[in-house]
Amino acid sequence: MVISGKASSVNTKLATLLLTALLSGCTVGPDYTPPTSQLPEHWIESAGFRKTPGSSSEWWKKFNDPTLNRLIREAILNNLDLKQTYTRIVEAREQRTVAIAAGLPIVSTKTSVSRRLNNAGQSGSGGLPGGYGFGGYTDILQLGFDVSWEIDLFGSIRRSVEAAQASLEAEVENSRDILITLLGDVARYYIEMRRDQRLLEVTRENLRLQSETARLTRISVEAGLSHTLEAAQADALVAQTQATLPQYETQRKQAMYQIELLLGKQPGALKNLLESEQPMPVTPEYIAASLPSELLRRRPDIRKAERELAQTNANVGVAVADMYPKFNIAAFLGLQNTQLTDITALGKSWSAAGTLTTPVFNWGKIQANITAKEAQHDQALLSYQSTVLGALKEVESNLVAYAQEKQRCASLAQAVASNRLALALSQERYRSGLTSFLNVLDSERTLFSAESDWVASQAQVSSDMIAIYKALGGGWETALADSGDIARSNDTVNPLMIAPLR
Structure with missing residues (x-):
């Protein structure tokens, strides 16, 4: 699940999730x-x-x-x-x-350039600010930091x-x-x-x-x-x-x-x-x-x-x-826009994601x-x-x-x-x-x-x-x-x- 935006409720939920993971960790x-x-x-x-x-x-x-x-x-x-x-x-x-x-958390720089085709059944090249367009190509430029962290639950x-x-x-x-x-x-x-x-x-x-x-x-x-x-x-x-x-x-x-x-x-x-x-x-x-x-x-x-x-x-x-399950956290913090000349502090962007994986069937490999x-x-x-x-x-x-x-x-x-x-x-x-x-x-x-x-x-x-x-x-x-x-x-x-x- 990806969480983005500025809502304080999202921040609270993310902090609660991290705190719960750390406190509930055990060593098997x-x-x-x-x-x-x-x-x-x-x-x-x-x-x-x-x-x-x-x-x-x-x-x-x-x-x-x-x-x-x-x-x-x-x-x-x-x-x-x-x-x-x-x-x-x-x-x-x-x-x-x-x-x-x-x-420990791993921090790395991230620079990406991507082109996206957005087709919602309409023609034209119109689009919305922030890189989301309909019926045309959109360029997305990102510059910032990636953070990944495996929470050692078990x-x-x-x-x-x-x-x-x-x-x-x-x-x-x-x-x-x-x-x-x-x-x-x-x-x-x-x-x-x-x-x-x-x-x-x-x-x-x-x-x-x-x-x-x-x-x-x-x-x-x-x-x-x-x-x-x-x-x-x-x-x-x-x-x-x-x-x-x-x-x-x-x-x-x-x-x-x-x-x-x-x-x-x-x-x-x-x-x-x-x-x-x-x-x-x-x-x-x-x-x-x-x-x-x-x-x-x-x-x-x-x-x-x-x-x-x-x-x-x-x-x-x-x-x-x-x-046992493994829990990983990934986050991005940086700048994003549709043109290189628009990469300024005004185009701030952040995202966070959490992944929980649990082994189900592996033909007895783990045992x-x-x-x-x-x-x-x-x-x-x-x-x-x-x-x-x-x-x-x-x-x-x-x-x-x-x-x-x-x-x-x-x-x-x-x-x-x-x-x-x-x-x-x-x-x-x-x-x-x-x-x-x-x-x-x-x-x-x-x-x-x-x-x-x-x-x-x-x-x-x-x-x-x-x-x-x-x-x-x-x-x-x-x-x-x-x-x-x-x-x-x-x-x-x-x-x-x-x-x-x-």
């Missing part, structure tokens, strides 16, 4: 209720574990390695995967703005905004999850690189000892005091040990290139920094972190799954709202969409529950791996000390003629194996500790603060810094 569909999860009071594998809430925020600094700290900060600033998540946050925010704008737009907000918050949590993975990967590859450097040192030291043994054996053979077999065995052990050098060198360089990739740099950019030999970072004696009850608050992947659940719940409301959205909500709920259980399993698995590897590392340290003593004794007994040369070679081979295993175990303990802090969701809070300091120094904005925390 299920209201969101956050899921609840029953968590254990403590970790099962809690040996060597100290409960210190919040102490896992800067776990990488527990290694007391300035180089690692520097790499972490540069990774937060330059990692390309992390930057991609920032752009996705910006995209989600703009989509939320689009959803909000759908519930909450379709409000549910859309709710879904967009949840999507935005899910993207924020996804960025934090990517950040935690980044922190863990940088630290892990750094540990592996230092491990391989240390293995190269151990190999070269054992190679020096074995080469000296082989040299003395050849001298003994030339003097007729030893058999050629012993010299061949000594040379074979040297060659076998030397064959491990390329393997460790390859692993070291691959770890270095991986670190450079994580920092957004080309291969070789950090060569001077990373190729300098430094000791492996020392693992702290105890791990300090939070209790299981704090896992839901700390782990971004759980928080992301919960936000995705909220989004699917809101989408159900959007689908349900399609079953099918509701059922599909409910199925997506059920999937999101199951995904959330699976994420929680997976997080609990991940923490327990890493805790037991850390505890067992620490025991293994301590045993290997004792084995190294015993093998060093055994080598010294076997060499002394061989020189005294009390044992065969084969015992010396076995002692050298066993010592090299024990020292290599010990170095690898030390690195594994550190890697297991990193995995525990990653599983506990530690590090993203302080890392974001570091990122914000760097971002402000470069006059840039980190979307994570201004994202809402829940």
